[in-house]
Amino acid sequence: MKKLILFILLIAFSFANAQKKELRNANKFFTAGEYSSAIDLLESSVDLFDSSDDKIKAQVMFLYGKLHTSMDDFELAIKAFDMSKNLGTSDQLLNPEINRLETAIITSAVGDNETENFSSAAVKLKLVYDLNTETNKEYLYYAASSAVNSLDYPLALEYYELLRDIKYDGIETKFFITEVSSGNEIEINSETEFNLLQKSKEYDNAREEDTDSKFPEIVKNIALIYKELGQ
Secondary structure (H helix, E strand, O other): OHHHHHHHHHHHHHHHHHHHHHHHHHHHHHHOOOHHHHHHHHHHOHHHHHOOOHHHHHHHHHHHHHHHHHOOOHHHHHHHHHHHHHOOOOHHHHHHHHHHHHHHHHHHHHHHHHOOOHHHHHHHHHHHHHHOOOOOHHHHHHHHHHHHHOOOHHHHHHHHHHHHHOOOOOOOEEEEEEEOOOOOEEEEOOHHHHHHHOOOOOEEEEEEEEOOOOHHHHHHHHHHHHHHOOO
């Protein structure tokens, strides 16, 4: 009986070592920028990782997320990071990678808009909103605009109605201050800088101004799209 237990322990130890070795090798491929090789290695080792504990599985999915981000497979990256989180990966590890993913999606969407690939841009900007529905509401607005530009009115309607339902108004606070030496009023890009400049004798007449609400425009666009669709 003792020999059987020892044998089972040795097998388990061997599997664990093999899993860690393959994961290390896949990470090396990622670090070297050989993303396809890393994916191939992970996929060829899927049976090995299926028998691993949640800690190893979380690391595998975390690596998948980083790989798919680097390969512009954004939806797969989001799914991989979600699975990694559910398996126990900490926010401390995940958040920097989610931020990198968000930046990559935005950059790609901007490129799509510049090349008039509005349909692709709309989908990507919606992904940015989905990453954080509390702080990224403006990207849903941009997604709706891109959908209109692509003439995909059903998709634009879906996005605009969601904007209406969450009561998005898009109001932003602008910061202005006057330079004493020139008398020119300048716009300040951040509230932090605005607060600092108010303490300087070189500036005065600080003021704040809210932009107009986008909500009436959203409601109007919904009505126009319904008319366009003949509904």
